[in-house]
Amino acid sequence: MQWEDHHALLRIFTPKPFSFKENVAYLARSADECMFEITDDKIYRALPLNHTNVLIEISAEQDQTLVARFLEGTEPQHKEDRAEVARYIWDWFDLETDLQPFYALAEKDPLLREPAAKFYGLRNVGLPDLFEALAWGILGQQINLTYAYTLKRRFVETFGEKKGSYWLFPKPEKVASLQVEELAALKMTQKKAEYLIDVANRISKGKLSKEQLLAAESFKDAESMLTGIRGIGPWTANYVLMRCLRYPSAFPIDDVGLQNAFKLMLGYDEKPTKEEIRQYAENWKGWETYATFYLWRMLY
Secondary structure, three states, X not given: OOEEEOOOEEEEOOOOOOOHHHHHHHXXXXXXXXXXXXXXXXXXXXXXXXXXXXXXXXXEEOOOEEEEEEOOOOXXXXXXXXXXXXXXXXXXXXXXXXXXXXXXXXXXXXOOHHHHHHOOOOOOOOOOOHHHHHHHHHHOOOOOHHHHHHHHHHHHHHHOEEEOOEEEOOOHHHHHOOOHHHHHOOXXXXXXXXXXXXXXXXHHOOOOOHHHHHOOOXXXXXXXXXXXXXXXXXXXXXXXXXXXXXXXXXOOOOOHHHHHHHHHHHOOOOOOOHHHHHHHHHHXXXXXXXXXXXXXXXOO
């Protein structure tokens, strides 16, 4: 991670290829997003740190260098807290990944060539917090994206905390203490309410953590650790492995959005079969996550 600490602001030097414009355009895809706001090509959000919570504005110089400014007197006094902000942003925009091999692969791939050129510099903008990633995956099961955002907003605004004008995602300890009826009142299914409380319990009691999943011996082991939890099937597991844990081979093959992206790119009248998708994905070994992310992007 390359960054400079200027106390009231941080400069984060992104690896090439990177385009702040493309990443902001991706983040702006839903008007019902509640975890951050975008105004005049700047991102505003609250971030929970180990010792405090902060408000930040993220912008870019020449579309490359990220600048994070602390707002409303929330500048952390300790360098370790400012470093935590820099690490969060580095992870959020997946800046550790060298994208050059992906673009080399995409240039020769009939499905990926167009999205890779069109959205050049887009990163797999993720969900660094494991509970947020799992909760978003559970909330999004078997419903359309618009309603998933509606459910997330209700969940966050009912059980989250506010820092200034911005929301912090509900803490697992808070959700673990809830009754199923309290979550079901938000118009989510009882099953989803049960899954959320169970996952929150596991995380708050230390039975499930990002560190444990990253320490798994293989991608398949990490996937099995997740699918062994009630309510987390292959789709949710691969979504979390892709968006939070940064496994490059995560591949939510059952995702309706991915199937619709194939249908769009191939000009089909019907969605392709899983076998057809697998055949195309043979060329993407080690880059299934980015292939999926760029194909999703074509739908917005």
